[in-house]
Amino acid sequence: TYYEGNWRDIFQNWEAMCMSFPEYLPSVISVFLDSSSPDGYNPYRVTRDGIDWEVAEPGNPNSSQGYWGDHQIVYLCRLLEALSRYDRAALDTLMASDCFTYADIPYRIADFDRMIADPKDTIELDAEKNRRLRAESAELGGDYRLLRIGGRTYTATFAEKLSIPIAAKLSYLVLGGGVWMNTRRPEWNDANNAIVGYGLSVVTTAQLRRHLALCRELFAEHLGESFVITEEVCTWLRDLTDLLERYIPLAERELTPALRYDALRATAEAFDRYKSVVYAGGFSGRRTEMGYAELCKLFELGIRGCDLTLAACRTDDGLFHSYNLLHRSGESIEISRLFPMLEGQVAVLGSGYLSAEESERLIRAMYASPLYSERNRTFYLYPIRMSTPFTERGILGEDEIADSALLTRLLADGNTDIVVRCADGIVRFAPAMISAAKLNAALSALPAEYRSAADSERDALLALFERHFRHYEFTGRSQIMYGYEGIGSIYWHQNSKLLVSIQEAYLAAHRNGNSDETALRNEYFLARSGLGFCKEPDDWGAFPQDAYSHTPLRGGARQPGMTGQVKEEIITRFAELGVLPEDGRLTFDPSIVQPEEFLIEPDTFRFVRPSGESEELSLEPGTLGFTVCQTPVIYRSGMSGTKIFYSDGTNKQLLSTALGSEDSHDIFGRSGRIVRVEVGTEA
Secondary structure: OOOEEEHHHHHHHHHHHOOOOHHHHHHHHHHHHHOOOOOOOOOOEEEOOEEEOOOOOOOOOOOOOOEOOOHHHHHHHHHHHHHHHHOHHHHHHHHOOOOEOOEOOOEEEOOHHHHHHOOOOOEEEOHHHHHHHHHHHHHHOHHHHEOEEOOEEOOEOHHHHHHHHHHHHHHOEEOOOEEEOOOEOOOOOHHHHHHOOOEEEHHHHHHHHHHHHHHHHHHHOOOOOEEEEEHHHHHHHHHHHHHHHHHHHHHHHOOOHHHHHHHHHHHHHHHHHHHHHHHHHOOOOOEEEEEHHHHHHHHHHHHHHHHHHHHHOEOOOOOEOOEEEEEEEOOEEEEEEOOOOHHHHHHHHOOOOOOHHHHHHHHHHHHOOOOEEOOOOEEOOOOOOOOOOHHHOOEEOHHHHHOOHHHHHHHHHOOOOOEEEOOOOOEEEOOOOOOHHHHHHHHHOOOHHHHHHHHHHHHHHHHHHHHHHOOOOOOOHHHOOOOOOOOOOEEHHHHHHHHHHHHHHHHHHHHHOOOOHHHHHHHHHHHHOOOHHHOOHHHHOOOOOOOEEEEOOOOOOEEEOOOHHHHHHHHHHHHHOOEOOEOOEOEEOHHHOOHHHOOOOOEEEEEEOOOOOEEEEEEOOOEEEEEEOOEEEEEEEEEEOEEEEEOOOOEEEEOOOEOOHHHHHHHHOOOOOEEEEEEEEEO
């Protein structure tokens, strides 16, 4: 089967597809791991024929290059969780494998000193390597875009490949702030493109926490064992563990700006030492042994770092910050906060950081916040914040001018390099002052008679410029447009992600018998009621059964198509039907199905077998029919347990609603051996 697309879309869609084709999961995860780079990131595009990366084009302002920040963590985590549910033995086989490759992407991430000096310019393209890789792959095939040592494609173990993206994120975790967005590209919401550089992602921190907890659980069963690992990777992981062991306890006691800087510098420089070796000539090819207990220690320290960061990002009104901003002054780092965003709440809800009670409180706080749209009965991506018109910006007050000897003198002399007095008498920054960098350069270029005053007032004038234009906290398209992910936008993919997170919290409470189960169940269906298919056409502004990208501030739903909303609602729909695979067994829980799902009058259930044949079943009132991997499943009232019907005419009665491993895998694999499953709704 041919496939191609950007990394995010390919793997997020494959997650939903694998719920109907779970036997693809090992291959999907292998493609994911095979395509990640030695420095812990992923290429922009992945196809059946190989990988590809972005290259900035001279003269094209819309082109760029760099690594997207969150994809390496969230999608891999969800795919691994799915495989653990559907086929733990297949996951164990992957974990024991030593056959995973590395994408040889010709990017070079800057070292810490250069990065902290200019966080927006951190990725260089090795032009010669880029040319060579493209030429070789065109002639010899896509494998020539994979890392090669000694003329052979280099392979690594599952644990090694899993650890590198985690270590990359932990190396850039700014304690109390979030994961540093320093690879020139944004995250899921690419309308927040301008915060790249100084932005700190709480979203990725929350996703990282979930991933770390999963990885700790996977490897906890092998604590007395070891695995083979590339020598350079092993050194880096051990250095990082030692550093986190030093700084995390200190930060838990008292997190100061100086400690935050010291911890970031130390972990980033450990990453630099590793990168310098890899970029210079690839791995040496030498391998060593590392204990799984060492990895679990790193994961545990990482969870503690994420937890103290999430705790610092909780707001007074019960929400969580989604993105923060890094302010470096000498050898200290201060954090400033941006406005609330929906994606931060979604990520924290799904992180495992909150208890059931805390999850319910967060959801309630969201309804009381400016994120909630009363008219649409759902949530905006961010509160409506109308931008100040451009003509009202950059106007200097008389007191601001009087406080600056330089500006006063420039105006008196008629010099318009920095500020100008307009015909209406208003004083503004000069038209050429489009950024702090331009202002800084203009101050340095002033005639000699102004140089001394410019040098002494430089910091104050740069601060004045920022107060007026607030460029530092400018998030990007999200603050200047109204469609798509803009001002007042409801972006339906993110609202469907919210549905997934609430459902996960509810199902966890349901499994654990938590007293907050009913409240979370109600929150789930309340959030669900705000989606398009639950609305009338005049309310939705379009045909309700179609998926749409977004609803702008003024108007109905826009841009129909197979959006990410479809993928998330496939996931939630299986659970709504009580289909809950666990430990390789197909388990049904009719108790969580809404009563209105069951028929109130006879009907005909039409479906297609794995063989391609169409069939029908007559259903009576009080039943519900659906398929799992093209095998019909019937819920029946007045019946308990489960009855399995086989193609040879035999059947089997079970006391529980969980199928055995063999029967489950017959269904997952579409063998056709099982022709129908009937599940009783009576406990």
